[in-house]
Amino acid sequence: MAMTPVSPHDVLSPAVPVFAAPMAGGPSTPALVAAVLRAGGGGVLAGGMRAPEEVRAQVDELRRLLTAGCRGEEHWGVNLFVPDAVTTAVPAGARTAAARARRRDDVAAYRERLAPVAEELGAALPTIEDATPDSDAERDAFEAMLAAAEEQAWPMVTFTFGLPAAEVFGRLAAADIVAGVTVTSTAEARAAVRNGAAFLVVQGPEAGGHRGTLDPAADPGTTGAVALVAEVSAAVGPGMPLVAAGGVASAAPVRTLLGTGATAVAAGTAFLLTPEAGTSAVHREGLRQAAAGVAFTGDDGAADTAVTRAFTGRWARSLRTPFMAAFPDAPAAYPEVNVLTTGLRAAAAQRGDLGRVHLWAGTGAGRVREADAAAVLASLDPR
Numbered sequence: 001m002a003m004t005p006v007s008p009h010d011v012l013s014p015a016v017p018v019f020a021a022p023m024a025g026g027p028s029t030p031a032l033v034a035a036v037l038r039a040g041g042g043g044v045l046a047g048g049m050r051a052p053e054e055v056r057a058q059v060d061e062l063r064r065l066l067t068a069g070c071r072g073e074e075h076w077g078v079n080l081f082v083p084d085a086v087t088t089a090v091p092a093g094a095r096t097a098a099a100r101a102r103r104r105d106d107v108a109a110y111r112e113r114l115a116p117v118a119e120e121l122g123a124a125l126p127t128i129e130d131a132t133p134d135s136d137a138e139r140d141a142f143e144a145m146l147a148a149a150e151e152q153a154w155p156m157v158t159f160t161f162g163l164p165a166a167e168v169f170g171r172l173a174a175a176d177i178v179a180g181v182t183v184t185s186t187a188e189a190r191a192a193v194r195n196g197a198a199f200l201v202v203q204g205p206e207a208g209g210h211r212g213t214l215d216p217a218a219d220p221g222t223t224g225a226v227a228l229v230a231e232v233s234a235a236v237g238p239g240m241p242l243v244a245a246g247g248v249a250s251a252a253p254v255r256t257l258l259g260t261g262a263t264a265v266a267a268g269t270a271f272l273l274t275p276e277a278g279t280s281a282v283h284r285e286g287l288r289q290a291a292a293g294v295a296f297t298g299d300d301g302a303a304d305t306a307v308t309r310a311f312t313g314r315w316a317r318s319l320r321t322p323f324m325a326a327f328p329d330a331p332a333a334y335p336e337v338n339v340l341t342t343g344l345r346a347a348a349a350q351r352g353d354l355g356r357v358h359l360w361a362g363t364g365a366g367r368v369r370e371a372d373a374a375a376v377l378a379s380l381d382p383r
């Protein structure tokens, strides 16, 4: 097979300039990405919260479903979380012993507040030790992901939750892998370009799931996706490809975002009810209720979403649930808070208790459709 150097534009320009966004925790599957690719779009597998060997198996499965072609025509990639041990975006002040001790105290205090909920649900609450990440293990796992990218020759990587060092981008570029970063502000966009990102995923506040804010302790920006794409495009120049994300539920915003300077658009929530997605039963039920207007709606009857740190310690948009209202001031501590709430979320899901699980969804949640991935892609096709 002839190998030609891969440019970001090749990878980011499928016939339908819409990508199935990465969605960790189950929704992103090789079947979903393959279905969107076959229908003419692009897609990104979710490497977050998975072991490197699981990600390798998903890539093998995707290739099997696709019947691999020339790499330059492969409009897919893998999204990787950048752990705190690896990111260059955490301020030095957050890495001091005093800051670490404060964080641990905050997590311990939050754990105390979660204890009655865990008890009521009969769920185990991990110890602070078990919830605290091991920096060496984080570095090793990240390195194993990069090795997988190189050995399996992924066409594209997107990073989120942090900014890897310039050497990481250099290493991936040398392996002909197009590497981008999720950013939520112009300052983050400039930093990503400085470190060598080949493209940027510009995520607006409408987005479902986690905000990709580089500094985990920072409050995410509120500039909407369209204005943010315009701002970022002006800040980094027209040569830098941008993938726009956030709240896209129909073809009209896709056209607007492309007209504002985006090379492609990524949609997540719109694909959550497809049969190809691995969305959990409780998540599907919450989305169905929101789309039908029978629950998770605001005073105007429209689907009601909000950003919260209560479930994971990082800001993320979910259908608004009672748990979020009960814990409005959870600490900025990912992954500790995520680990602490894992058992109680699982217990709540088991009972079908939608009030105490996260139901990640963007502002377009009310328009999410029960249809297969090709039909959802067609509904977003700007042409």
Ligand SMILES: Cc1cc2nc3c(=O)[nH]c(=O)nc-3n(C[C@H](O)[C@H](O)[C@H](O)COP(=O)(O)O)c2cc1C
Pocket: 021, 022, 023, 024, 025, 027, 046, 047, 048, 079, 159, 160, 182, 203, 206, 207, 208, 209, 210, 212, 245, 246, 247, 248, 266, 267, 268, 269, 270, 360, 361, 362, 363, 364
């Ligand atoms: C269930 C869910 C899980 C997500 N997981 C990830 C992830 O693992 N990595 C990531 O970069 N973004 C993640 N996101 C954000 C999406 O990649 C994307 O930015 C977002 O879905 C776009 O907004 P929309 O949902 O309104 O289309 C997730 C979003 C959802 C809804």
